[in-house]
Amino acid sequence: IDRRDASLSLSFLTVSFVSLLIGAIAGLLQTFVRSGAFELPFSIGYYQLLTAHGVLLALIFTTFFILGFLYAGISKTMGTLYDVPRRTGWLGFVMMTFGTILATVFILLNKATVLYTFYAPLQASPWFYVALVHVVVGSWLCAFSMWNQYYIWKSRTKNKLSPLFSYMAVMTMTLWFVATLGLAATVLLQFIPWSIGWVEKIDILISRTLFWYFGHPLVYFWLLPAYMCWYVVIPKIIGGKIFSDALARLSFVLFLLFSIPVGFHHQLLEPGIAHTWKFFQVVLTFMVIVPSLMTAFSMFAVFETAGRKKGTKGLFTWIKVLPWGDVRFFAPMMGMLIFIPAGAGGIINASHQLNQVIHNTLWVTGHFHLTVASTVALTFFGIGYWLIPHLTGRTLTSRMNKLGIVQTILWTVGMTIMSGAMHAVGLFGAPRRTSYTTYTGHPQAIDWIPYQIAMAIGGTILFLAIILLMYIVWFLAFKAPIGITEFPIGEVEEGALSTPAVLENWKLWVGISGALILIAYTIPFWHMIQHAPPGSPGYKFW
Template identity: 80%
Template sequence: MINEKDTRLSKAFITVSFIALFLGATAGLLQTLVRGGVIELPAGIGYYQLLTAHGVLLALIFTTYFIMGFLYAGISKTLGTLYEVPLKTGWLGFWMMTFGTGLATVFILLNKATVLYTFYAPLQASPWFYIALVHVIVGSWMCAFSMWRQYYIWKQITKKKLSPLFSFMAVMTMAMWFIATLGVAAAVIFQFIPWSFGWVEKIDILISRTLFWYFGHPLVYFWLLPAYMCWYVVIPKIIGGKIFSDALARLSFVLFLLFSIPVGFHHQLLEPGISHSWKFFQVVLTFMVIIPSLMTAFSMFAVFETTGRRKGAKGLLGWLKVLPWSDVRFFAPMVGMLIFIPAGAGGIINASHQLNQVVHNTLWVTGHFHLTVASSVTLTFFGISYWLIPYLSGRTLTKKMHKLGIIQTVMWAVGMFLMSGAMHLVGLFGAPRRTAYTTYSDHPQAAEWIPYQAVMAVGGTILFLAILLVLYIAYYLAFRAPKGETEFPIGEVEAAAVQTPIILENWKLWVGISAMLILIAYTLPFWHMIEHAPPGSQGYKFW
């Protein structure tokens, strides 16, 4: 059983994450109805204000809080009850992040920060918005320090060379997060805050964008890695199987640390001031980060097949039939995994150098990350919630909730198929993302996009209903379900699997190589940006 004190910390994070989910989803529903031409917003609420709230609350807050709640529960489970310093530091992190989240939400609602969640300069929000962001980032660092400390104490006491797989992955995820957020923290602290307070007049735009995207790509892996943790560690246990290979699981996380960061230029492929050779170099590194995902795909299918065969499944694909499809703890993440197939394929297209010209800043991209973060990751997080919430609340997952969860997952898949499918298609036709309803003065091309935007609204509405359903399930599991004990499923490693080489847990080595790759990929182009920088820009508030 998990310690009561540790439960509280995890519960706090998960509570805020679900509040953010509700608010962000409400904004999302309104946006899709506006863009579909169904409604017009009442005066005083702007489309782009909603878009800012949607992005900040879902992409940054919902995800980060859920991840913290999940990782803390898993660390407490695998490394033992949190020691005093890690627990206190964890709470410090929670309150810093929550102060930042509250402050940011207020300034977005006051319409003082309608700069979207990417806050590209020289659009200039209130300085308090940037101060809020710093609190969220630094608060998350406190959580990282706290988890690392727990891991360190565990190692000191047990004298073991290899830590449990879950905790290894948690430490790795936070290591990647820390290295990545250094970039965005530098931009916010050294560029945006002095500039928005008026202490300096101008800001260097390209440098701020480069620092943002140095963070922006590992950000997507920060969402993905906890989902992978569920796939690698939790799912095998749920389906009654074993982890395919501890060593390969760790290797894939090592590769994510190495290759998810020095690749930010593939988000800046179409902008001036960065030479195409450095862009191509980072495109090559981006392709390296596909490898661990290919490894993961194989591992997952292998777990399903070996488990199915052990249960007596015959034939080439007979093992698919014996998977526990009616167990929502499996079903929701499994649908997430399947959706990751088109999501991953889309990602490879986005990163393919000049091919990016076809899709950049079109609705294709919006469709893409609604498959990755808003389906693969989100459905996995929902799948985790179905056992994590009762585990924390000392209750049980009932049959009825299993059923509702499965309905929720199906609704999500259908809604997302409509919304994201329409976004992908109309994006290929050229419809831009992040744009309110428009006919471009009745231009025939724009008129062709409107029906697709209507389909997006239908899909978006189904997704919103699915959110209401998952919120009800979460509420029921937290406060209403029958009391009892729920398991935190942690898989065991296949007996025949090879021993894990200790080198995979050599942090100095991997962090060192990661730093080296970052220096190689960024030093020269970054130096060039500084040396050949044009005069900076003053701030603009065009909203």
């Protein structure tokens, strides 16, 4: 792709991988502190490290990686970025990086020990919220720049069907924008006035509701770029074709519709929300499973069709001819395989009654280490292995390919041990996000210890995998031989259904999404505002 676009993309990827390293170190230290065996200097505590780990990995590593990947793919499929979108992208990058540094400093100073979910009643320094505003507004600039690129491209090509990758990028950023409105509302209207001391109280339920309005679509903001790789990139790598352009687009439309009005499934055990509304959002949660099932179907179809073209005849023999030795395929494939149990875990979480068993236990931590930290992260690593040398004008050598496979195996094994133990001990009632000391001496805590040890072993393997990843990334960026690495973009299967134009009718889809959000949230939100405690922003307002 164009060198100027490559440097924008590389800048995002750089911040992303630096955050990954710092976040991983915080993760390792936090396990040690929690074990009670270590004391860190400057009385660095468990919750402080947990906040650094969560914010830097779940929020920063992902968002910067996604933007870097999306910019590269847009430039590849729609052509070199136009001037205004590129400049807006840089402005977004600068704002986001400033916000990231500011937030990290305040977390490390122990002035923002509020965890990555940061809802009330936990309170941080106002500077932490100012930092978040920079990250979010910067990301909006990136969204605007991608929409702008898409708009100019559409008008110059007389409304031609957009390339699948770019369409998916626009959809992902649309989902992100609608979701972050909730985050902006709670930060600007609640947290900043409260943390500065302009208002005395904060409405906890409203802050949690606005957070989860954002927090659930956030997980699909992580997932969709991984799906972009599966739908568009993987078919090319395995020598196959995209099963159906229309199906891929439809699944992304369904994510826009159903991923937002479902935040209550994180609040099923919370008082103050009527069961009717919880039930309604649980139904919508089950709807958002559908596009993932469509993706699974589509991927199986791609794999089988590619295998059959290579002449395999048996029911499952096509599996054998997949390129298992190619890390560009192997890492995302491990992510896909892990997503089968991980998705089943999500369905358990969303089932109202079963949620009572797992809520606030280590099961949930296990769930998101299988989803975002395995399915998504492994796919991102797989992308990084070809995207970085593509952008730096180098080659993915066979030695790095082999090391990448070792890294993927280490990650998969480490995560299986760690998340497996988390799921199991969660079922025995071990709470999440609780420092070791709180439970010392409790008889039940003794039963949890073997699982804690398994978690520590898994975590240590994961840390080794991160170090190996860092070495590979550094080598691919600075040391690999100069050359050309392909940016794989698949083509659609010949016989596939042509894509209906309605799938690019943004007004329609954003309109339906807005209507669903209003239906799912207006009445319960109205109830919450009516019961806002005296002295909180909601109370004064009404």
